Amino acid sequence: MAARGRRPVDARGRLVDDPFDCRITKDGRVLVSRGGRQVGVIAPPAADRLVRSLAAAADERSRQLLLARATGSYKRGNERR
Secondary structure, eight states, X not given: XXXXXXXXXXXXXXXHHSOEEEEEOTTSOEEEEETTXXXXXXXXXXXXXXXXXXXXXXXXXXXXXXXXXXXXXXSOOOOOX
């Protein structure tokens, strides 16, 4: 349920239609991509926190929200296709 006066998170379903993907490198960085293009690189120690959060995420939707927040492409709506 959305907070009063706010739209629900991902109201347009963008994370379902065009999900984020991530890869973890040997040196501990997290490479985040969307639509086949790399959209962000998260370096340690933030990458370590992100990996722990992704592992503890309850479902795929939660994982997608974490990746969106980590890349800064959260609730903006200006992502290119």
